[in-house]
Amino acid sequence: MHKHPVFVVDDHTLLSQAIAQMVNTFENFNVVTTCKNGNDLMQKITSKEIPNPEVILMDVNMPIMNGIEATEWLSKHHPEIKVLALSVEDDDSSILRMIKAGAVGYLLKDSEKSVLEKALNETIKNGYYHTKEVANLLVRSLTKEESSIQLKEKEITFLKLACTELTYKEIADRMCLSPKTIDGYRDNLFTKLDVKNRVGLVIYAIKNKIYTP
Amino acid sequence: MHKHPVFVVDDHTLLSQAIAQMVNTFENFNVVTTCKNGNDLMQKITSKEIPNPEVILMDVNMPIMNGIEATEWLSKHHPEIKVLALSVEDDDSSILRMIKAGAVGYLLKDSEKSVLEKALNETIKNGYYHTKEVANLLVRSLTKEESSIQLKEKEITFLKLACTELTYKEIADRMCLSPKTIDGYRDNLFTKLDVKNRVGLVIYAIKNKIYTP
């Protein structure tokens, strides 16, 4: 019987190997290879040395090229490959971003083995796998916030620098802008992000992975 | 041939199941059970319904009762059980704390399958498994800093509040102290932690897991 080819993408070698071994015990699936990050995956897909997978089990958080970027690339260049997100994160923004990037399902790492098998089978059969939890989340996100806050490139640069011990004056120097312009960015972000002071900016940046300590 | 009984402790069910399955393919080992956290482990050990393991593969970060607490408990009540820490964290403090708690080895989740097998075998044979990396780290921690900065209870309370949008005046209120005393704490921490301003305090607190955003 034909086994559906699967890739496992996770920066933690031991985990990707273990997951791969587990998937190989499933009747209908066969792990062709594991990848350490998005870049690694891109290379393996483009090199054509190994057959492309039907499904990719993709970790969200990876160094170099994360799951979201990798999924975006796949949606663009290989829309026929289904991406199943596999993550420890159950926070709304991670799930939303993966779904937006084109993932056909979202699976938490504290699921049962049987759930993984079911998710893989449903992805092959229906083209997607969605739990009630993710469905509920999507409804919530659409009704409550519409679209999450969109930051401009310079605002992100500023936000990253605001997470250091530099004074605003020094940040202005770094960004080659007048301190008064920085004043504007700051005040603008205060209202936009609904925070009161610089500590608020720092916490926001870290929560939203704009800055990683 | 006798197989050494192993427990796998990790809050991510899928990962602990996958790791367990992998360990079961090793010649000399047999996973008796998996646990979702330290509490779960404690119950299984004390209930005596299943034979105690020789080795426990222990995740560091878990809700309810983390790997460090669980290892401390084991060192106290079942020193004959060897704990191998298995973590994504490669930061110094996590490793140090696990070793101090009584772990006989530290393994990163991005190791190879063969490394895990080797670590398990060496733990049985020698009673420990230490890589050069961990050894180097321990030497560094002893020579460089002696003991990492020791914060007092009140300093920690202050530091946590400094990570919020509260002003120092409000922090003083919360701690039932004069703003001037808070001034003292702040200035003291500036020199102690070698930071220049409040952002420095926030970043320090987050890096050292005193505050979690």
Added chain:
DNA sequence: TTAGAAATAGGGGTTTTTCCCCTTTTAAAA
């Protein structure tokens, strides 16, 4: 036992940074 650290608590005051409300200029977009 007593002098002297060391930790805790606080006072007063100066300088710098931060914050908030404004306006103007310039450039791009509709």
Added chain:
DNA sequence: TTTTAAAAGGGGAAAAACCCCTATTTCTAA
């Protein structure tokens, strides 16, 4: 051509940072 946006800036108030100072208490070592 009007509208929008980014960039730059003025004035002023509040907050934070940094300075030097004193008075307890507690512990410790001469």
